[in-house]
Amino acid sequence: EDQVTQSPEALRLQEGESSSLNCSYTVSGLRGLFWYRQDPGKGPEFLFTLYSAGEEKEKERLKATLTKKESFLHITAPKPEDSATYLCAVQAAGTASKLTFGTGTRLQVTL
Amino acid sequence: KAGVTQTPRYLIKTRGQQVTLSCSPISGHRSVSWYQQTPGQGLQFLFEYFSETQRNKGNFPGRFSGRQFSNSRSEMNVSTLELGDSALYLCASSGLAGGLETQYFGPGTRLLVL
Numbered sequence: 001e002d003q004v005t006q007s008p009e010a011l012r013l014q015e016g017e018s019s020s021l022n023c024s025y026t027v028s029g030l031r032g033l034f035w036y037r038q039d040p041g042k043g044p045e046f047l048f049t050l051y052s053a054g055e056e057k058e059k060e061r062l063k064a065t066l067t068k069k070e071s072f073l074h075i076t077a078p079k080p081e082d083s084a085t086y087l088c089a090v091q092a093a094g095t096a097s098k099l100t101f102g103t104g105t106r107l108q109v110t111l
Numbered sequence: 112k113a114g115v116t117q118t119p120r121y122l123i124k125t126r127g128q129q130v131t132l133s134c135s136p137i138s139g140h141r142s143v144s145w146y147q148q149t150p151g152q153g154l155q156f157l158f159e160y161f162s163e164t165q166r167n168k169g170n171f172p173g174r175f176s177g178r179q180f181s182n183s184r185s186e187m188n189v190s191t192l193e194l195g196d197s198a199l200y201l202c203a204s205s206g207l208a209g210g211l212e213t214q215y216f217g218p219g220t221r222l223l224v225l
Contacts, residue, residue, distance in 0.1 A: 032211045043115070043201050043216035044154075051211065087154070096167045097144050097205045097212060101154040 002027040002092050006102035013109050016077045021105045023088030024070040033071050034099065035064050036087040044087055078109045112137055115204050115217035123223045129190040132220045136183050136204030142166070143185040144214060145177060148199040160185055197224045
């Protein structure tokens with residue numbers, strides 16, 4: 001069975017204090033790994049898709065990387081507006097559009 | 112392009128009742144997936160529809176069902192509601208982004224079962 005584990009569960013950073021969120025996974029044939037951001041009371045917002053080990057994607061202060069066993073979401077010089085829950089999900093080969101999600105990392109960025 | 116829309120946004124029901132939730136995908140998207148989100152279990156896959164056919168199903172009881180119409184709009188139904196069905200129900204439609212189908216989520220329907 002496909003599994004996704006995210007750590008830490010919660011993270012509190014000061015503005016400008018860089019850090020990384022971890023997503024480790026086990027999946028039978030990775031088709032893609034996805035990162036989403038979710039604000040309270042809203043649906044997840046798509047951030048990145050990674051397909052293969054060694055791949056990296058960047059968007060503003062966020063950078064996602066992928067290895068054969070885990071993915072990292074690096075947040076550089078975060079701002080309070082980066083506060084949200086960050087969700088990682090995997091799609092296995094042959095499962096159509098089914099995503100298996102981790103339970104997320106709640107990030108709070110303070111002034 | 113308009114995003115995924117879900118109606119209603121909030122719903123309160125009592126145990127034993129049934130409920131129908133609606134989802135309109137992004138224009139041009141033919142796949143619609145449904146997820147249940149609870150604080151304890153996170154996001155869990157319910158089912159996926161593509162061109163009016165259920166293509167994949169998660170591990171939920173038969174009380175949870177869905178359908179898709181020819182215009183790709185989808186509905187999910189939960190019969191004989193239980194307290195544990197209280198959750199945020201999310202719909203996602205799939206479209207190509209960088210070569211792989213990517214799911215774009217709606218705002219969700221928050222269901223409270225009393």
